[in-house]
Amino acid sequence: MDKRVQVFALAGISGVAGSYALAGYTRQFIVAPIDAVVVRSTPGPIVAWMITNVGDAGHLLHIALSMAIAGVLLGTTAVLGQFVGAKLDRWFLAPGVAGVLAWALTVAITTEPVLSLGAALPVALFTVIGAGSLSTADHDPSRRRALGSIQSAIGFVVVAGGAGWIKTNSDTETADEEPASDPPSPVTRRLEEANTQSLDLAADNVPGLVSSIGEFYNVDIAEFDPEIADDDWSMGLTGEVETEFSVTFEELTDRPTEHRYVTLRCVGESLNGRKLDTAVWTGTPIKPLLEEADPEGDCDCAMLRAEDGYFVQFPVEALEDAFLAWEMNGRPLPKSHGHPVRVLVPGHWGETNVKWLTEIELLDEAMDGYWEQRGWHGTGPVNTVAKLWDDTRLDDGRIEVAGHAYAGTRGIERVEVSTDGGASWTDATLSAPLPGEDVWRQWSHVYEPTGDHEVVVRAIDGEGDRQPRDQSDSFPSGATGWVSKEISA
Structure with missing residues (x-):
């Protein structure tokens, strides 16, 4: 050489x-x-x-x-x-x-x-x-x-x-649920509630109604996460407002606190992918902060910016029910999930729920966000989906199929299952709905197989609309279609 x-x-x-x-x-x-x-x-x-x-x-x-x-x-x-x-x-x-x-x-x-x-x-x-x-x-x-x-x-x-x-x-995050407390904390009660309402499934590959932090899917624009200490964090409210101001972590966590079940789904996942999870998030509503900033005139858009250079634009009205979270399943928000503060906007794709949030800029006209500049379709609501994540043969010869269904703030009313390729349909068993407007549900169905067959699942949202049949790729608006699987008898 x-x-x-x-x-x-x-x-x-x-x-x-x-x-x-x-x-x-x-x-x-x-x-x-x-x-x-x-x-x-x-x-x-x-x-x-x-x-x-x-x-x-x-x-x-x-x-x-x-x-x-x-x-x-x-x-x-x-x-x-x-x-x-x-x-x-x-x-x-x-x-x-x-x-x-x-x-x-x-x-x-x-x-x-x-x-x-x-x-x-x-x-x-x-x-x-x-x-x-x-x-x-x-x-x-x-x-x-x-x-x-x-x-x-x-x-x-x-x-x-x-x-x-x-x-x-050496500084690996502790990524698990909140330890038991006496009396139980609000988060502990939420976790117990989710555990109680989860279906008793034979399947090993279907998570419960709350995902552990370590198993919660994670997608970022870059490989290396920002590291921000609580004391170094602040978030500015700027732009077309009567009064620009910033809030520190201590000031934010002193505000009224809520504990919400919120589900996130990745816009870039495949139709039956597993980038769909739920946690109990602790934080405070964003609306009072917007009211304090007092948006001016026809200001109806907001650009949310993050420490890693990421940015997403929302209609201001979409933020009225949004949430600034600093804990996940009772633990401080892990670095990989946006420590110290991230935003959660009900019913929107996971990518738009900005991590490491540092600024909310009020705008008088719409601007493209990070993914919109790359051809994706902005901050629209998530698509309805029923996932078929497991099929298990029971001891008596029957087959159990199971998964999760999610439709954002529209909720899930029913999940229908066909074991003959879509010729006939049966209502699946659903887990009881958890409190909250943006939460998934488990589903399962047990049946007697008759030869090789195709199982198809579809969801009906809380507004009565059925999940679209036609399949599409994730780009540019998220994957759609009925999920199906060939199963041997």
């Missing part, structure tokens, strides 16, 4: 690994800001295609690309260091120049001078093996030395990877 190529590769890889060792998988990792640029620069049609056709694996591709870019940038500093050393015929300058360039580059990307040493030092170290290579062959390493350098780099990457993993997981 050409020595310059070798130095370029080893310095780039080890520099990325060194940054990971000190920063962990956080926004201070050199890859994180690059990934944010990659995500925001990707054209909307490509994003839509990736979501529809690649799904969750898509984030691995943009992370891999971002790591490659970081490696190329750091590897280039090593080559430049080599070049300067050779040009001046001072080979010993090469690692110092490379290290300084790598440090300056990483600081420019991450704004973290100390943590940037994690990338700079290994770049300088692995530049040493190629010092002076552009001017003389006397310093060319032997094959054995080259192999030793590669082995050293591999060893360093392994050690750095372990250190980065420890750094990343």
Whole structure:
């Protein structure tokens, strides 16, 4: 291998690994800001295609690309260091120049001078093996030395990877339900209520009426979540208002508190996907804050902005029943779900329920939000869906099919099941409705199978409208259609 190529590769890889060792998988990792640029620069049609056709694996591709870019940038500093050393015929300058360039580059990307040493030092170290290579062959390493350098780099990457993993997981969030209290807290009572009203299913793959925090689906525009301490958080109400002001976390949590069941569904999921979950959220209504801001004139839109650069526009009237949440299932809102505060807007797709909320700007005319700029259809209400998540053969030979149904604030009135491909229909058994206007319901149906057959499910919402039969992909308005499955007798 050409020595310059070798130095370029080893310095780039080890520099990325060194940054990971000190920063962990956080926004201070050199890859994180690059990934944010990659995500925001990707054209909307490509994003839509990736979501529809690649799904969750898509984030691995943009992370891999971002790591490659970081490696190329750091590897280039090593080559430049080599070049300067050779040009001046001072080979010993090469690692110092490379290290300084790598440090300056990483600081420019991450704004973290100390943590940037994690990338700079290994770049300088692995530049040493190629010092002076552009001017003389006397310093060319032997094959054995080259192999030793590669082995050293591999060893360093392994050690750095372990250190980065420890750094990343040392502050792992506790993601479970609220512990029992005496007397039971409002959240504990809600969790118990949901557990009591869940159907007694044979299925193992159908969650209860409240999802655990660790199992609750999670989708963000970028891979690396913001980290905001409670004391550092504030939210501004700005724009077309009589009085602009901000509220701190302490001031927000001193307001009247509610505990709501709220279901969220991902607009980008497949028709029978599993990005649909429910939690008990603790927070306060947003309407009093809007009234305090006193919107001016014909102001009928609001732009909600987040710490990670995400933004969503809503009609102001849609926010009148919205909710600012700071707890989830009795725990402080996890970082991955928007700590310290997120918004929940009843009946709207999960993507519009902004995490890490920092500003509500009142507008006098509508503007496109983040996903609207990429071709998705804004903040419309969620589509009605009945999910068929499990089929279980019982001991007596019958089959139980089960899942969840959701229609946003319209609620679920019935779920119908066909075991003959849609020729005939039977009402499924439904869980009792939980309190709240934006909550899913479980359904199940047990029947005697007669040969191979197709099971189809459809929901009827609280307004009497049946789930549309025609199927469509998630882009641009969310997946629609009846869910079906072929089952062998």
